[in-house]
Amino acid sequence: MKNIILPLFAFTFATFAADNWPQWRGPNGDGIAAGEKVPATWSDTKNLQWKLKLPGSGASSPVVWGDRVFLTCYSGYGTGGGGSTRDLMRHVVCVDAKSGKKVWQKDFASTAGVDRYGGMGVPEHGYATGTPATDGKSVFVFFGSSGLLALDLAGKKLWQTDVGKNTSRKRWGSAASPVVHGDFIYLNALREGHKIFALNKATGKVVWSWGPNQYDFYQDTYGNPALVKTESGTELVLAVNYQVWAFDAAKGGIKWFADTDVGGSNISPSILATGGRLFAFGGRPASGAALRAGGKDDVSKTHVDWASSRSPYVPSPVHHAGHLYWMDRSGYAICLSAKTGKEVFRERLKSTGRAPQFYASPVLVDGKVISVSRNAGAFVIEAKPKFNQLTQNTFASDRSVFNASPAIAKGRIFLRSDTHLYCVGE
Helix, strand or coil, rough: CCCCCEEEEEEECCCCCCEEECCCCCCCCCCECCCCCCCCCCCCCCCCEEECCCCHHHCCCEEEECCEECCCCCCCCCCCCCCCHHHEEEEECCCCCCCEEEEEEEEECCCCCCCCCCCCCCCCCCCCCCCCCECEEEEEEEEECCCCEEEEEHHHCEEECCCCCCCCCCCCCCCCCCCCCCCEEEEECCCCCEEEEEEEECCCCCCEEECCCHHHHHHEEECCEEEEEECEEEEECCCCCCCCEEEECCCEEEEEEECCCCCCCCCCCCCCEEEEEEEEEECCCEEEEECCCCCEEECCCEEEEEEECCCCCCCCCCEEECCEECCCCCEEEEECCCCCCCCEEEEEEECCCCCCCCCCCCEEEECCCECCCCCEEEEEECCCCCCEEEEEECCCCCCCCCCCEEECCCCCCEECCCEEEEHHHH
């Protein structure tokens, strides 16, 4: 059948109030904090409004709605003290954004087995990796083989839905985060249930699900899907091993797919929908691709605009003024042309102390790119095609790992380590 190229009306959905950061990478899942201004420098003694000791470790990012911050943690197993997987507890924590006081904490025992703590995988991120999402009425958290849970804003559990108890060949644990749009929650559960799910957010009932025949080929897909609006309706797009898939967001089913060079293993970055294009990155060897959404069936020959050998390993890039930015695990800041995929700069970051490694994804705030390293603080560069590093910010009192991406709301930056939650502001 002949491919159909459709005009695009919008690639992101401003469905949440601007003062909120309701899911991973913000209102539109692209890391952009529109209209916000935050400090470019901070430390234990400068621009730190408060910090809170957490009940456990975790790589999940904080999310913000109004004056409440939500995040997840884990304890009891896998934090260096041995023990049994049966002792694993997950925690959902609600914090007052103004004071830093804990409002409530809810604890959940695992309802299914988990990958053991050891080797290269699970110790890198732990058992509370998926970032919560909220619509201002409920909070949605994903605990892998223990399922997807909904709580009200007072912490009462509303429902819990099983989306599969499988593991991957690498046994690296769960990583995906729920995405909320309209009446639905979307979830990449290719690892746990070998499917992509759309659930009713009020009831937790599965509205539609779809899984490939050769699920083993796609089980190393850790990123989130993105929502795209086209002339024919809203699409849910996901980058997987050597392909991008697009679903009818309301009804399910594949609308189109495109072959890419992004694959081999570990598709960790989430697909980025912005500026009239889709950007997919990841894999081994690392690579990237730009596509246009819309169409029908196989659009590989008509919709793939470029391929690149440059790619982040874990972080998802941010887009600004025709350029893509990220910081990689080797300690470099990278800028690509969004139009051509050509490298604009690759510059080593100036770091006092340890060489930085990055798992967290960058955010764009007031013309600046902020990226939190695992081990050497947060780096701030100008979002311009000429490299200019502004600052390196550290909390000298915290030597634990920072895996979480920042949340931005009402002029404040919320940062999370394995031990503490921080609020930075003027």
